[in-house]
Amino acid sequence: MESSRFKTRMSEEGLKSTRQRAEILEIFLNSAGHQNLGQIYARVAKTDPKIGYTTVYRTLKLLTRLGFAAQRKFADGETRYEPIPEGAHHDHLICLRCGKIIEFEDDHLESLQNRIARRHGFDIFHHRMELYGYCRQCARKKSSIRRKG
Amino acid sequence: MESSRFKTRMSEEGLKSTRQRAEILEIFLNSAGHQNLGQIYARVAKTDPKIGYTTVYRTLKLLTRLGFAAQRKFADGETRYEPIPEGAHHDHLICLRCGKIIEFEDDHLESLQNRIARRHGFDIFHHRMELYGYCRQCARKKSSIRRKG
């Protein structure tokens, strides 16, 4: 379970396990990804209204540092968080009309990135790759609007 | 010249040409890319201390809207601007140690992005692709440090 891995990592770092951290992790892992702090806090507050916004903020920051969460800042400027399964990685397709966020992994893309980096003498640690456009549904609506008007 | 293209675009949009806008564009185009507002303002103020920070802010926003500039927000969170030659596009390699920013273009990457998008039914308008790691010089330093200690 993630919660025990979290406890282990915390004690490794000399951090303490608290009811608040456990609840926040629990709620975070059982929610959809790509939520902003306000949305995460709202869920937490619904379960335990005593937990402060600041604690949610600090816990998400901690989860990010320990690799349980990823902070994302897409082009709309909002800061979102999503749970990250151990060692996993993915990139994003983002719909500019309805806001839908699709995740993808592509080995060719990863190796092409490494090739590009090597060509420039870079040693790559991580990357960010986001594709912005219209999702299938929105592209369909858009073109039907064009046909009519 | 870019400045006449700028005037044309401004009048097309019902905007007025001003000394301030002309000076800011001139300075912006003749500086290195990837500068933040403070840096751009500092240069502008050196030439004409009467021009306000707000005007530089608004002009960069305008240049971005009209396609003369691109606003970039890399992972360090700073907002930077760079001049964009008409219709051009490039992506970035960013050194996590010295901050160096290298630009690259790669047709395979562009077409692979389109293939990935199509696979998910997306119609892509633009994208963001940043590779983070150590540049040649910094990677070299890092490994020599490792050898010694």
Next chain:
DNA sequence: TTTGAAATTGAAAATCAATTTCATTTTAAG
């Protein structure tokens, strides 16, 4: 268990870049 140093919490305050306000000045069409 008890103890107590260190860590955590949460409300409030501070920070700080981005944006807006508004009185004044400038532009450019007629």
Next chain:
DNA sequence: CTTAAAATGAAATTGATTTTCAATTTCAAA
């Protein structure tokens, strides 16, 4: 020219993020 609309610049506001600090909780050691 005249004049309405746009632009300017200093100051104020906004809003998300981060820090502060007094009170509370955790947990290792006694």
